[in-house]
Amino acid sequence: MRRVIAGNWKMHQGPAATQAFFRKFLPGYQAAPDRVVLFFPPAVSLAAARDAMRAREDIELGVQNVHWEIEGAFTGEISAEMAAEAGARFVLVGHSERRHVFGETDDDTRRKVAAVLRAGLLPMLCVGETIEQRRAGRVDEVILGQLEAATASLSREELGLLALAYEPVWAIGTGETATPEDASVAHAALRRWLAERGAEEVPILYGGSVKPENAAQLLSAPEVDGVLVGGASLDPEGFAAIASS
Ligand code: PGA
Numbered sequence: 001m002r003r004v005i006a007g008n009w010k011m012h013q014g015p016a017a018t019q020a021f022f023r024k025f026l027p028g029y030q031a032a033p034d035r036v037v038l039f040f041p042p043a044v045s046l047a048a049a050r051d052a053m054r055a056r057e058d059i060e061l062g063v064q065n066v067h068w069e070i071e072g073a074f075t076g077e078i079s080a081e082m083a084a085e086a087g088a089r090f091v092l093v094g095h096s097e098r099r100h101v102f103g104e105t106d107d108d109t110r111r112k113v114a115a116v117l118r119a120g121l122l123p124m125l126c127v128g129e130t131i132e133q134r135r136a137g138r139v140d141e142v143i144l145g146q147l148e149a150a151t152a153s154l155s156r157e158e159l160g161l162l163a164l165a166y167e168p169v170w171a172i173g174t175g176e177t178a179t180p181e182d183a184s185v186a187h188a189a190l191r192r193w194l195a196e197r198g199a200e201e202v203p204i205l206y207g208g209s210v211k212p213e214n215a216a217q218l219l220s221a222p223e224v225d226g227v228l229v230g231g232a233s234l235d236p237e238g239f240a241a242i243a244s245s
Helices: 015-028 043-052 080-085 096-100 106-118 131-135 139-150 180-196 215-219 236-244
Strands: 003-008 035-040 059-063 090-093 122-127 163-166 204-207 226-229
Touching: 003 204, 003 236, 015 043, 015 236, 035 090, 043 059, 080 106, 090 106, 106 122, 106 139, 122 139, 131 139, 139 180, 163 180, 180 204, 180 215, 215 226, 226 236
Parallel strands: 003 035, 003 226, 035 059, 059 090, 090 122, 122 163, 163 204, 204 226
Antiparallel strands: none
8 A cells, every 4th residue: 555645734835835845845755656645735725736746646635625515605615626626636524623623523524525525536534532532541432433424425435535544633733642552553443444344445644743753653553554744744854754754
């Protein structure tokens, strides 16, 4: 399975900063056939990102969020179809900031996953527990519950199109990282769930304070197929080092 190194820029880097980023990132990134690099810039920077790396087939683009309708009176939203037309191939769904800052529910994630597939794009579904849920021993229950809810209406073929990101909420933007062992345990539970449904090939990424210093160790942990990097993906040299590791 190809490693997936993904950068979630969150609400950072407009079009000019995006161009500047790729001017520095591209020379530093050593492409290899065993990996794919994927960026989630803000939607308004997608065109700049696409232009900056034209003809690089080993780098993919996505958006961080879509609405589930095709079009309509939903001020401020974009549809998966629009994201596809603008050059996205992937869509993040269910990121913990969407869930906790914007109140997105499991049912919203289910509708968004379906909309992404309807538009011919690929969902990267994020799941993860809070620190309270971890302390209460509820990690599997929470992450498998989120996975189950978001994929309830999918066929086996559709399930196979997903990418999954395990992102413990307590590790996102906190500098605190799950140990490679913690990540492997959670990923193994997700993998079992997927395998029972004939979708064991779905890549499972780890996210949460991934940095150049810890990326290689996390990437070599059992069941970890890639990393989803937030803060550290904004630094072109550092992210090139992660992507080349
Ligand atoms: P972080 O964010 O790397 O800044 O912790 C990860 C994410 O939110 O995807």
